[in-house]
Amino acid sequence: MNKKIPVIAKNQKIVYTAFIIVAIILFVLTSLYTKFNIFTLLKNSDEFWSFIVNDFLPPALPKASSIGGVLSSVLVTLALAMASTTVAAILAFFVALFGSEKISPFPKLAKYVRAVATFLRNIPALVWAFILFSSLGIGTGVGFVALCITSFAFMVRAFVETMDDVSNDSVESLLTVGAGFPQRVAQAIVPSCLSGFLSWFLYCIEVNIRASTIVGMVGGGGVGLTLFSYIKGFQYDVALSIILLIALMIIVVDRITAMLRKELQK
Amino acid sequence: MENTLTNSDIYTDSGNLSPRKITVGCKDKNKFIPRFMIGVLLLAVVSLVYLNIDWLKIAGRIPQIGTVFFKLAHFDFGNIGLIGSAILETVSIAVLSLLYSLVLGIVFGMLAARNITKIKWFSVATQSFFTFLRAVPTPIWVLLMLVCLGMGPEAGVAGLCVHTTAFFTKSFAQSFESISDETLEALEVTGTGRLSVFTNAVIPAAFSQIIAWTGMRLETNFSECAILGMVGAGGVGFVISRNLQNYQYGTAGLAILFVFIIAYLIERLFVAIKKKIQ
Amino acid sequence: MDSILKFDNVSKIYSNGTQALKNVSFSVNEGEFISVIGPSGSGKSTILRSINKLIDISSGEIYFDGDTVSVQKGKNLRHMRRKIGMIFQNYNLVYSLSVLQNVLHGCLGYMNGISGVLGNYSEEDKKRALSLLQELGMKQFCYNRASDLSGGQKQRVGIARAIMQNPKLLLCDEPIASLDPSSAKTIMDLLKDMTHKRNIACIVNLHQLDAALKYSTRIIGLSKGTVIFDGAPSEMTDDVIESIYGTSRENLMMGGAENE
Numbered sequence: 001m002n003k004k005i006p007v008i009a010k011n012q013k014i015v016y017t018a019f020i021i022v023a024i025i026l027f028v029l030t031s032l033y034t035k036f037n038i039f040t041l042l043k044n045s046d047e048f049w050s051f052i053v054n055d056f057l058p059p060a061l062p063k064a065s066s067i068g069g070v071l072s073s074v075l076v077t078l079a080l081a082m083a084s085t086t087v088a089a090i091l092a093f094f095v096a097l098f099g100s101e102k103i104s105p106f107p108k109l110a111k112y113v114r115a116v117a118t119f120l121r122n123i124p125a126l127v128w129a130f131i132l133f134s135s136l137g138i139g140t141g142v143g144f145v146a147l148c149i150t151s152f153a154f155m156v157r158a159f160v161e162t163m164d165d166v167s168n169d170s171v172e173s174l175l176t177v178g179a180g181f182p183q184r185v186a187q188a189i190v191p192s193c194l195s196g197f198l199s200w201f202l203y204c205i206e207v208n209i210r211a212s213t214i215v216g217m218v219g220g221g222g223v224g225l226t227l228f229s230y231i232k233g234f235q236y237d238v239a240l241s242i243i244l245l246i247a248l249m250i251i252v253v254d255r256i257t258a259m260l261r262k263e264l265q266k
Numbered sequence: 267m268e269n270t271l272t273n274s275d276i277y278t279d280s281g282n283l284s285p286r287k288i289t290v291g292c293k294d295k296n297k298f299i300p301r302f303m304i305g306v307l308l309l310a311v312v313s314l315v316y317l318n319i320d321w322l323k324i325a326g327r328i329p330q331i332g333t334v335f336f337k338l339a340h341f342d343f344g345n346i347g348l349i350g351s352a353i354l355e356t357v358s359i360a361v362l363s364l365l366y367s368l369v370l371g372i373v374f375g376m377l378a379a380r381n382i383t384k385i386k387w388f389s390v391a392t393q394s395f396f397t398f399l400r401a402v403p404t405p406i407w408v409l410l411m412l413v414c415l416g417m418g419p420e421a422g423v424a425g426l427c428v429h430t431t432a433f434f435t436k437s438f439a440q441s442f443e444s445i446s447d448e449t450l451e452a453l454e455v456t457g458t459g460r461l462s463v464f465t466n467a468v469i470p471a472a473f474s475q476i477i478a479w480t481g482m483r484l485e486t487n488f489s490e491c492a493i494l495g496m497v498g499a500g501g502v503g504f505v506i507s508r509n510l511q512n513y514q515y516g517t518a519g520l521a522i523l524f525v526f527i528i529a530y531l532i533e534r535l536f537v538a539i540k541k542k543i544q
Numbered sequence: 545m546d547s548i549l550k551f552d553n554v555s556k557i558y559s560n561g562t563q564a565l566k567n568v569s570f571s572v573n574e575g576e577f578i579s580v581i582g583p584s585g586s587g588k589s590t591i592l593r594s595i596n597k598l599i600d601i602s603s604g605e606i607y608f609d610g611d612t613v614s615v616q617k618g619k620n621l622r623h624m625r626r627k628i629g630m631i632f633q634n635y636n637l638v639y640s641l642s643v644l645q646n647v648l649h650g651c652l653g654y655m656n657g658i659s660g661v662l663g664n665y666s667e668e669d670k671k672r673a674l675s676l677l678q679e680l681g682m683k684q685f686c687y688n689r690a691s692d693l694s695g696g697q698k699q700r701v702g703i704a705r706a707i708m709q710n711p712k713l714l715l716c717d718e719p720i721a722s723l724d725p726s727s728a729k730t731i732m733d734l735l736k737d738m739t740h741k742r743n744i745a746c747i748v749n750l751h752q753l754d755a756a757l758k759y760s761t762r763i764i765g766l767s768k769g770t771v772i773f774d775g776a777p778s779e780m781t782d783d784v785i786e787s788i789y790g791t792s793r794e795n796l797m798m799g800g801a802e803n804e
Contacts, residue, residue: 007644007665008645016473023365026365027365029358030358034419034422038366041415041424048414051414076316078313079313079316086306087310122529123522123529124490124492126496127492127506127525130506133510134334134511135327135333136330141320141321141323142324194299198303213406214497228409243406243410246406247401251397263298264298264302445638448632449638452630455598455630456650457622457624457625457627457653458622458649462652462655462661462663463652465662465663466645466652467649470638471639474640
């Protein structure tokens with residue numbers, strides 16, 4: 001028998017092979033297009049390391065007079081994320097009610113609500129920030145609005161999906177008792193979906209903490225801006241401390257949201 | 267504990283004939299949720315006050331938003347070649363960094379998975395290191411790479427790789443750890459080496475999850491990559507920010523539309539793949 | 545007949561202070577089918593697991609096929625382990641892989657470096673795996689995912705994987721404890737049949753006394769880490785059973801029947 005005995009079922013083998021071939025083709029094409037070569041990068045790694053060792057290490061504290069400013073900029077970033085996510089969540093809750101065919105009093109409009117949300121969501125927060133900066137000028141308020149837009153759109157989709165998943169039967173049964181739209185929302189949607197909504201809200205907080213740092217970098221204020229100004233001023237060792245501070249801030253927030261999420265699912 | 271509380275509560279309710287309202291909710295419902303919501307609202311209000319945003323000024327400029335969008339919607343196809351190549355570059359950077367990170371993520375994921383490395387402190391150290399890398403947002407890494415490597419797609423790929431690898435390491439380690447210790451033991455007693463067990467049993471077992479994580483990450487990588495240009499790297503983000511700053515709204519609008527279309531296509535693709543896998 | 549495995553005064557004390565084995569000595573010859581019986585916690589699992597060094601013993605010595613088990617390390621340990629097949633209560637297959645792949649895992653220990661890592665199985669190995677599956681009545685399932693099989697079928701794949709190793713000794717840790725009575729009988733029949741044909745010595749941990757009496761050529765009775773019986777099933781008197789389990793045979797058979 002010359003033919004090889006296959007080890008796995010044929011259709012599975014096709015999937016694996018296709019995956020590997022696609023990966024290799026993509027690798028070659030993108031490498032050619034970006035002219036990214038891992039070997040030239042490795043060849044120049046000496047320079048790279050000396051740069052890290054000499055310029056970044058060890059991390060240095062900013063001047064004593066500006067430490068207070070750095071810390072308050074962290075607070076601005078946190079406040080920005082917290083406020084924008086909460087406002088976006090409240091708006092998203094009401095809009096999401098109209099985005100699900102089963103619940104909305106105007107089922108025909110549901111599709112359009114979702115389409116608008118899809119459009120808003122698929123444009124990154126930073127692009128929104130830039131558009132708004134060019135019309136409203138830079139500042140924390142504009143960063144706030146930019147963050148609101150993407151997290152609002154994200155939560156509309158998440159909330160609609162939660163409602164579609166969870167409350168199909170209960171909504172139907174309330175429909176048959178003749179409950180009106182506000183009653184359905186209050187008696188079926190809220191009780192069955194609330195913890196799901198809040199869980200998405202927490203996820204959004206995590207995302208927005210990162211996003212508000214970045215939006216800050218380009219003009220929204222907060223710790224991102226502080227970092228950016230140190231990098232622009234070639235004070236890399238101070239910049240490293242601020243990066244560590246950002247990492248600490250995000251890890252702490254992630255820990256807290258993880259704890260709260262556990263509590264919610266009890 | 268909670269149950270006994272509930273029972274006694276019902277007792278007093280039914281035993282007590284005072285004209286108290288009859289409650290209809292479950293007794294042991296999650297009391298945490300209302301507290302949590304009140305806490306969030308308070309924090310949000312405090313945050314808004316702290317931010318001290320000049321709402322009047324923003325409100326006064328709202329008409330300008332309308333103007334900007336109006337201008338953005340008037341697409342200028344004059345620079346479509348430039349936009350096209352910028353988009354292609356962005357997609358290439360996103361995909362290439364994804365592929366490099368996929369390989370790195372599998373290697374580091376193996377080192378970080380407790381059941382495979384079997385040296386506990388080593389896994390914990392690896393995981394902590396990558397938690398740190400993951401906690402710093404991607405654009406910051408790209409910014410640092412720009413400083414280290416200079417302008418160009420290298421900085422973009424390398425910067426994206428840092429965060430993506432960190433993400434994959436954590437996710438893959440999680441998937442690898444979900445294979446039971448007993449199964450690994452069963453293969454080890456056949457006299458198979460550690461690495462062979464990993465490639466022949468652990469990776470195939472985690473394969474569908476690896477695909478799912480990769481698809482999910484492609485979505486993130488593309489949108490991250492689209493904004494990289496705005497902090498100074500190349501690609502479509504640079505086109506958008508440059509043209510917005512120069513009031514070339516038509517070109518910027520078209521570039522934004524392209525970003526939207528590609529992000530939307532990736533999302534659809536991923537949803538389709540997810541459905542197929544399930 | 546040659547002795548293939550020898551326990552010489554083996555003791556095992558776990559780090560929490562439990563004495564699992566106390567001066568255990570016995571030896572196993574080629575082709576024997578030995579059942580190890582005893583109540584839970586009597587040290588059955590410890591005996592099995594110390595043979596392929598999943599557990600390190602505290603004192604005494606185990607000799608397998610001319611080698612001293614406790615000094616084996618790294619490559620030598622792997623080479624020793626591939627001569628010992630093992631079957632588990634929970635089958636321990638890789639459930640997302642095909643049945644054939646799971647069986648072929650048995651020959652990974654014989655493959656060198658890179659081809660083992662890549663899972664490049666030789667055609668002979670594949671043919672052997674398929675004929676083993678045929679012998680076990682599982683050939684039609686060879687491309688099914690292991691997760692789609694029933695318990696008895698999974699255990700048959702487990703047996704195939706172990707036999708695939710060409711072992712000299714087969715260790716079975718409660719092979720039928722998670723199975724219904726009819727699958728349990730099939731598995732015991734297959735075990736006995738396959739090991740007898742290939743002259744593989746087999747040590748089976750069993751909860752079911754009647755299965756032990758029916759299938760074994762020799763029974764080792766354990767109580768609190770000590771061997772208190774070692775002999776043919778025919779020598780197993782009611783007194784012996786009572787001293788092993790601390791309860792009379794009638795009670796036990798009831799329990800056994802319920803178990804099955």
